Amino acid sequence: MTALKANEVARYLQRPDLDEGIFLVYGPDTGLVRETAQKLIRFYAGDDPQSASIVTLEASDVDADPSILAVEAKTLSLFGGRRIVRVRGAGKSLVMTLSELRDDPAGAVIVLEAGNLTPRDALRALVEAARLGRALPCYADSDETLAALVRETLATAGITADPDVIAILRDILGNDREVTRRELEKLTLYAADSKTLTREDVLTLCADNAALVIDSILDAAGTGHAERLETALNRALGSAVDPQRLLIMAMSHFSNLRRWRGEVDAGKSPRDVLNALRPKPHFSRLASLERQLRLWTDPALAAGCERLHQASEDSRRRSALADAVLRRALLAVCMMAAAN
Structure with a gap:
């Protein structure tokens, strides 16, 4: 069993350790499943892919004609190259057909692409138990694998990135390998001439991640940076982020700051307070949050929370003016931070 x-x-x-056989590529990350299948096919096609005979089938094709998979696997290539059969959307309906190929694939390489399969799934069990079968799970990138992918991509393109770029990209990307690849291609194309990539570049080009944009707004307001606040607000509102949602997030952020500030006033250091949080803030925000805890006093935070609470009520009563109410409230809070 492998x-x-x-x-x-x-x-x-x-x-890969097989000259022929059945390869099941499966998992919830469809982009990584597709990329892994393509890598297998490129490996077995060799340096001269034109000599290989590659056939692509959909699972529905096999359902309609159960014999087609075996026929394609056993058909000799006209040019004498390796026979490669790729099946997309594979499922347990292929088990019967694959049973006759599991021990004798007739020299063919059969690459199956499937979604997330449980250990008891019939297709997964068949391939894992086959002597000439290999099952390759594809799950969403971890922080480590995503960081490695970003570094490799930027290094290959000869691009130098700001120290916090990788941390930011870890927050934005990782749910789907295909999406990650597209975003990295966009960034490398953007930096093709300058050969440098900054935090601002990433935020501008990948601003569809609402959580990241909101963090930028909150940290700019909390540290008293009016210009950064204006830039982040324009980006968020231009991407149709709900201003009332932003006000709710701002109230939550400053309420948390007040609670954490209470621990600082009780004798803890700001860094110890932040390190004890669960879930722990991403390390890319720790410096900003620590600065906010040092800037703000409890009375100032109480006044800031009250200002945001009033703005939230105003925005609900006058929804047409929600953008203006949001901007005015956050700028007022930002000025409070700058004055501390």
Whole structure:
């Protein structure tokens, strides 16, 4: 039985141990499933992919004609190259057909692409139990694998990035490998001439991540940076982020600051307070949050919370003016921070 672990797949792809067989690529990250299948196909197609015979089937094709998979696998290539059969959307309906190929794939490489499969799934069980079968799980990138992918991509393009770029990209990307690749391609294209990538570049080009934009707004207001606040607000409102949602997030942020400030007033250091939080803030925000805890006093935070609470009520009563109410309230809070 050969069942690879997710962290073993990348290394396995560099040197697969079978000359023929059934490869099941599965998991919730559809982009990574597709990328892994393509890497397998490129490996087995070799340096001369034109000599390989590559056939792509949909699972529905096999459902309509169960014999087609076996026929394609056993058909000799006209040019004498390796026979590669790729099946997209594979599921347990293929089990019967694959049963006759599991021990004798007739020299073919069969690459199956599937979604997330449980250990008891019939297709996964068949491939994992086959002598000539390998199952390759594909799960969403971890912080470590995503950081490695970003570094590799930027290094290959000869791009130097600001120290916090990788941390920001970890917050934005990682749910789908295909999306991650597209975003990294966009960033490398943008920096193709300058060969540098800044935090602001990433925020500008990848501003569809609402949580990241909101963090930028809150940190700018909390540290008294009016220009950064204006830039972040324009980006968020231009991306149709709800101003009332922003006010709610701002109230929550400054309420948390007041609670944390209470611990500082009781004798703890700002960094110790932040390190004890669960979930812990991302390290890319720690310096900003620590600065906010040092800038603000409890009375000032109480006044700031009251200002935001009033703005939230005003925005609900006069929804047409919600953008203006939001801007005025956050600028007022920002000025309070700058005066501390």
